[in-house]
Amino acid sequence: MNDTVAAAGRTVFTGSLRRFATQTPTPQEALSRAKAARIPWLHILLALVVTRGVWLAIAVYGDQSYLHAMAQFDGSWFKGIMTRGYDIQAQGLSDGDAGNWAFFPLYPALLWLVTLGGQLNPDLTGVLLSNALLVVALGLGCRYLAITRPGASMQLFVWLTASMPYSFYFSAVYSETLFWLLCFASLIDWRCQRTGRVMLWTLLLSLTRATGVFWVIAMGIELLVRLRLFAFVELWRRPDWLLIGVMGPLGLFLFMAVLYYQTGDALAFSHVQISWGREMGNPFVNLIEGLSYWLTAPETLRPAWQASMALVGIGLMAWLGVQRRWLEMGLAGFTLFVPLATGLDAIPRYMIGMPVFVLALHDLLSRVPRSLAWMLVALGAIFNLWLVENWYDAAFWLV
Template sequence: MFQASSDPREDRATLFVLLLPLAFALLGTLIRFLAFRYQLPDIPFTNYFQSLCRWDCGWYVRMAETGYDPFPVPNRTNAGNWAFFPFYPMLVGVITKLVPLPTIVTASLVSIATAYAAVIAAWPLLGRSRKAYILYAAFMLSGPVSIYFTTFFTEVMFVLLTTLVFRFLGRSNYLGAAAATALLSATRIVGVFASLSIGVQALMDYRRNRGTWRGVIGGLLGQPRLVLAIFIAPLGLFAYMAFLHYWIGDGLAFSHVQRAWGRQIANPILYLWQGLNAWPDDERWLTPSQILALAATAGIVLTGILAWRRQWPAAVFALLCIFIPLSAGLASMLRFMSGMAPLTITAMTILGRNRIIFMLSLAALLAGAWFATLAWLGGNVALV
C-alpha cells in the first residue's frame, strides 16, 4: 500500500497515515475501559472484553466456537443463527484455533486490527485530507460508535471490504472489486449490492472513454475481465446459500429466520415516519426509535450528497443498503449507518473542511465515546 520514497515529505505523510490510527486505537481502548470501570466497578477488569460483548456479539462468539445451528435448533424454539453471515465469524474461529486466548478476546483484538486497516485503506478516499483522516480515524477507533468496530460485530469487516471495493473501482480494477465484493456478500446480505456498483462504474468508464452510449452493451460484454467480475462478485452469497441448502435444507434460511425477531416487510418510508414521530413521554430528549430514524435520515442525506457529487457507484450501493434493511424496520439502523463506509467517509470530508468545525467534531467524537460506552453497558436499545 505504501512504498519508500526519497522525498522526506512523503515519508512523513506515510508515518502520519500509519501511526495516527494506532494512537486513536490506544486512546479509544482507554476511554472505553475507563467507562467500563466507572459503570461496572465490581466486575473484574479481566472481564472487560466480555462485558462489552452484548446483543449480536454473543451469537458471533458461539458461531466462531461451534459453527451453525442444525435444524431443529437444540434448546431453542424459534431462532437459529442462520441470519448471521459466515465470513467474519469463520475467520475469527480459525484464528481462535491458533491463538491461546478466549474467543471474545481474540475477536476483539482482530476487530481492532481490522478497523486499523480499514482506516489506512480509506486514506485516498478521504482526498488525502489530514483533517478528514483524523476525524475518520477517531470515528472508527475512539468515537461514539467505535464499539461496533472493536468488539465482535461484522460491521468492522464490512467497512474494510467496502473501502477496498471502492478503492479498486477508483482504479477501474473490476476483478479486485469483485473479489472484495464476494467476501462482502459473505459478510452481510447487503454486501451483494456492491455488484451493482461494479456495473455502474463500468458504465461510467465506457461513457468517459468512448464519449457516447452507442454500443454500450456489446462494449461491456466484450470485456472479459468485467464479465468475470460480475460472476465473481456475488459468489459469497451464493456459497452461503448452497451451504444452508445442504445444512438445513433451506437456502434462504437467513431470510426466513427473521420472523423469529418479529421483523415484517413494509414500506420503509412508513417505518421512518413512525420512528421520527415516536416522541418521548418522559424526560428523555429522544426515544430509541427517533435515534434510529435520525440515523437512517442522516444516511439518506449523505447518499444524496454522494449523488450530487456524481459518485454514482457509491450512491447506488448506499441507497440499497439503507432502504433494504429499513423495509424490515428501524432495528439496528444506527449500527448499519455507522458501518457504511461511503457515508461516514463523506461525512468526515465535510466536517474536515473548516478548522473550527473540525476541532468541535473531534472533541465531540472523543467525548461521545465515553457516554456511548456507558449507554452500551447500560443496555440502550438504540445501539443494538
C-alpha cells in the same frame, strides 16, 4: 415567461450543485495517488489506543467487564458459529425461534482461525481481531481518501472513525471492521481497475454481510450513470466486469448452499429475520411512522431516534450524489433502504457498518473551518462515551 423563469431557476440550481461535483481519477492516476499516499499509521495507532483506553477506563470505573461487553449480543452468535457451526434447527432467543443463519460466515471463520480452532479466549481474541482489522481498514481508507479526495485530512478521517458515535462496534466481536476493510479494498481496486482483485474482495464482502451483495449493484449504477447505455457495450468489451458481476454475489450463494445443506432452506438467512421482528415492508412508511413518534409519543425514544438517524443517512447519501460519487451513493442507498424496508431497528449500526457514510460525513467536515471540524469530532466522541456506557449496561436499543 414563467417557463423561462423556471428554466433559469433550474439552471442556477444545477449550476450551484455542479460546483460540488468531483472528478473521478483515471485508473493510472488513481494508482499513482495510491502509491504516493502517506498513511498516518502513528495517528491510527494513537487514535485506537486513546479511544479504547478511555472506554476501558469507563468499564473499570463502572466495575464492568470490557471484554464481556464487547462480545455480547451478536458477538455471542458469532462465537456460537465458531464453536458449533450453523444450527440445524431454530433454538436461540427466549422463544426458541431464532437460528444463527442470519450471521454470515467469514467473520466467525476468521475468529476460528485466530483462536486456533477455539483454543484461545474468543472474547479477547475477537476484540483484538476486530481492532487489528480496523487498523488495516483505516490504512486502506486513508489510501482511498488520497485517490478520491486528494488533499483531504487523513488525520480527521482517522480520529472521526475511531471515536465517532457508535464506533464501539469496531471494537466489538462484530463483523463491521472486516466489512470496512473489504469495502475499502474493493473501492480502491475498482478505481485502479485491478479487476481480478475486485472479484476477490467483493466475493469476500458477500461472505461477510448481506449488504456486501449490493457492491456489485452499486458498481452497475456507477457504470450506467457514467456511460449510460454504452455501459452495456462496455460490458461486452470487458468480460472481466461481467465476471465481477457474478463473482460479487457468489459469497452469498455459497452461504445459501451451506444453509440448504444444513436446514433445507437456502434463504434461511433472510427468513430467520422474522425472529427479530423484521418483515419486508415499505421503507418510507417505516420512516414516517418512526418520525411521527416525536409528535405522538416522544417518550418512546427508540423508533423516533432510529428514524431520525435514517433521515441523516438519507441526507448523507444525497450529499454523495451531489458530489457525483455514484458508486458510494449506490452503496449508501442500498445499505440504508433495504434494512429500512424491514424496520427501524439497528439503522445506526447499518450506517456505521458501511464506510461510505463516514466518508460523506468527512466530506462535510472538510468544508467547515478546521477548528470547528475537530470540535465536532470531539463532541461526537463525548456522545459516544454515553453510548459506550449504555452498551456496557447491555442496552438492547444499541444492538
